[in-house]
Amino acid sequence: xxxxLFYLAEMEEVLETSKKSMLFSDKVxxxxxxxxxxxxxxxLNLPDDIRMAQRLLGDHDRVMEDAQxxxxxxxxxxxxDAKKMVSKDEITRRARDEAEEIIDAAKKDARDMRMNSLxxxxxxxxxxxxxxxxxxxxxxxxxxxxxxxxxxxxxxLYENRQQLRPQS
Numbered sequence: 001x002x003x004x005l006f007y008l009a010e011m012e013e014v015l016e017t018s019k020k021s022m023l024f025s026d027k028v029x030x031x032x033x034x035x036x037x038x039x040x041x042x043x044l045n046l047p048d049d050i051r052m053a054q055r056l057l058g059d060h061d062r063v064m065e066d067a068q069x070x071x072x073x074x075x076x077x078x079x080x081d082a083k084k085m086v087s088k089d090e091i092t093r094r095a096r097d098e099a100e101e102i103i104d105a106a107k108k109d110a111r112d113m114r115m116n117s118l119x120x121x122x123x124x125x126x127x128x129x130x131x132x133x134x135x136x137x138x139x140x141x142x143x144x145x146x147x148x149x150x151x152x153x154x155x156x157l158y159e160n161r162q163q164l165r166p167q168s
Contacts, residue, residue, distance in 0.1 A: 060121030071110030
């Protein structure tokens with residue numbers, strides 16, 4: 001992301017430091033090769049943001065797998081503890097009650113972990129989406145500004161050519 005901001009700043013610097021093409025005008029002559037190099041670098045850095053979003057999706061899957069594995073271990077531990085306590089009726093009844101409580105707590109913990117991991121993944125994806133939308137907006141603005149500049153330059157060149165032609 002920092003690289004993208006750096007290249008946008010470089011584009012702004014090229015525009016700011018370019019020579020004015022006409023007196024009393026905001027029109028400037030831009031070093032096309034320099035601007036094209038910056039745009040190429042900008043394109044090369046876009047996949048980093050996309051890879052970041054993919055990494056966030058991978059993190060979500062890993063968090064979900066970890067939560068499910070922990071829940072499974074808790075349930076298995078609870079079932080194992082319950083089987084050990086099956087000796088007499090009272091002990092068995094208590095063990096079943098306790099096992100059910102442990103299983104319910106484990107299921108609740110698993111649900112909570114799942115919900116928390118989903119919320120976390122959603123937050124990360126929302127941030128990635130927001131950043132990508134911001135980059136797209138900035139690129140669109142820069143593209144429009146460049147296209148407007150070139151259109152104005154073409155108009156000025158056409159007017160200059162018309163003025164050079166002999167009047168009949």
